Amino acid sequence: MSAIHQSLVEFTRDLYNTDEFIPLHVPSFGGNETQYIRQTIDSTFVSSVGEYVDRFEEMTAAFTGAAHAVATVNGTAALHAALHLAGVTRDDLVITQPLTFVATANAIRYCGADPVFVDIEADTLGLSPDAVERFLKTACERAADGSPVHRPSGRRLSACVPMHTYGFPMRIEELIRICRDWRIPVLEDAAESLGSLVGDTHTGRFGQVGILSFNGNKTITTGGGGMIITDAPELARRAKHVTTTAKVPHRWEYVHDELGFNYRMPNLNAALGCAQMEQLEEKLRSKRKVAAAYGEFFTRPEWTEAGYRFIGERESTQANYWLNTLLCPDREARDNLLEQTNSNGVMTRPAWELMYRLPEYRDSLNSGCPVAEDLAARLVNLPSSPLGSKGQSA
Ligand SMILES: *Cc1c(COP(=O)(O)O)cnc(C)c1O
Numbered sequence: 001m002s003a004i005h006q007s008l009v010e011f012t013r014d015l016y017n018t019d020e021f022i023p024l025h026v027p028s029f030g031g032n033e034t035q036y037i038r039q040t041i042d043s044t045f046v047s048s049v050g051e052y053v054d055r056f057e058e059m060t061a062a063f064t065g066a067a068h069a070v071a072t073v074n075g076t077a078a079l080h081a082a083l084h085l086a087g088v089t090r091d092d093l094v095i096t097q098p099l100t101f102v103a104t105a106n107a108i109r110y111c112g113a114d115p116v117f118v119d120i121e122a123d124t125l126g127l128s129p130d131a132v133e134r135f136l137k138t139a140c141e142r143a144a145d146g147s148p149v150h151r152p153s154g155r156r157l158s159a160c161v162p163m164h165t166y167g168f169p170m171r172i173e174e175l176i177r178i179c180r181d182w183r184i185p186v187l188e189d190a191a192e193s194l195g196s197l198v199g200d201t202h203t204g205r206f207g208q209v210g211i212l213s214f215n216g217n218k219t220i221t222t223g224g225g226g227m228i229i230t231d232a233p234e235l236a237r238r239a240k241h242v243t244t245t246a247k248v249p250h251r252w253e254y255v256h257d258e259l260g261f262n263y264r265m266p267n268l269n270a271a272l273g274c275a276q277m278e279q280l281e282e283k284l285r286s287k288r289k290v291a292a293a294y295g296e297f298f299t300r301p302e303w304t305e306a307g308y309r310f311i312g313e314r315e316s317t318q319a320n321y322w323l324n325t326l327l328c329p330d331r332e333a334r335d336n337l338l339e340q341t342n343s344n345g346v347m348t349r350p351a352w353e354l355m356y357r358l359p360e361y362r363d364s365l366n367s368g369c370p371v372a373e374d375l376a377a378r379l380v381n382l383p384s385s386p387l388g389s390k391g392q393s394a
Contacts, residue, residue, distance in 0.1 A: 004303065016385075046268040047268070059274060078212070081239060084242065094160070102355065176207065188209070222265065324382040327378050329378070
């Protein structure tokens with residue numbers, strides 16, 4: 001093993017204080033999880049009715065500052081429901097980024113729409129407002145009613161879905177300004193950015209709606225789960241309605257007044273979520289310590305002089321450091337680092353395959369993404385669990 005890879009393996013082992021395998025991100029349960037879950041079982045309210053769903057929604061709203069929060073069965077379902085409510089429909093186009101988890105593009109596809117992949121920015125890893133503006137100015141026009149249309153295809157642009165990659169806030173305010181001008185609703189995929197702020201405002205609160213994920217690998221987990229957050233009361237009411245089969249409340253009748261989805265979060269999962277939410281601040285603090293330690297480690301000359309760069313939070317933003325990210329000088333250096341760390345019990349991972357390289361999205365529109373191409377080839381995620389997580393100490 002080369003000296004720098006050896007030093008990274010040793011550093012990570014010191015950080016997590018273990019000689020055993022170090023995973024990328026694991027859930028940890030250090031609070032009231034067992035007690036709350038037992039309560040749902042004792043009460044028999046494990047499924048679609050129960051107090052924990054309401055409580056988890058209230059806790060999420062309070063934490064993010066959103067006026068309303070609607071719990072869903074997972075983050076993908078939250079995104080699908082949000083796009084559906086924004087009116088995204090068959091043959092529409094939806095702007096998003098090529099560097100994301102596949103759920104972002106899939107949710108667009110579930111509506112019968114197609115993603116348009118627009119480039120990201122090097123310092124945020126998120127959708128580039130400049131690239132979006134360029135795409136709109138060069139390839140789109142306003143229809144007679146002012147709505148945006150993709151000129152070559154004549155298709156309607158019905159939404160824009162930026163994603164806060166690995167918890168680093170993208171330049172959401174600039175994007176909102178451009179999309180407002182073009183009358184394109186912005187839906188934020190904040191699945192990875194629970195705890196990430198722009199100024200004092202939580203990510204997911206800038207667009208008309210934001211979505212969160214509580215999958216097992218995220219900052220806190222409900223096993224599987226998601227959340228729609230919004231400040232708009234009518235949108236929240238509609239979100240609750242369509243994610244609960246669009247059933248009209250009645251003492252005994254089964255009437256569903258539109259196409260609905262069975263996307264409600266079970267009470268059992270919400271119980272886990274309430275216990276996890278109680279520990280969120282502490283987990284975020286611990287993750288900041290991990291990030292600060294990496295940040296300092298990667299300022300050593302053997303890293304900086306070889307062209308490695310650890311990604312930190314931008315000025316006037318706060319990242320949750322969901323997954324710590326290192327940019328290698330080139331693809332070869334990345335491959336070596338992946339090989340050496342993974343062979344030595346330290347889990348690291350490359351970026352996701354860019355969306356337009358996946359079979360499902362090979363034919364989707366793509367405005368040219370040189371930055372995504374470059375970064376996806378050089379980026380590595382490092383172990384990022386909070387310190388002291390179970391399964392990590394020897
Ligand atoms: C995790 C994630 C989602 C949602 O995932 P679920 O597993 O369905 O909760 C959506 N988008 C991104 C970018 C994600 O990382």
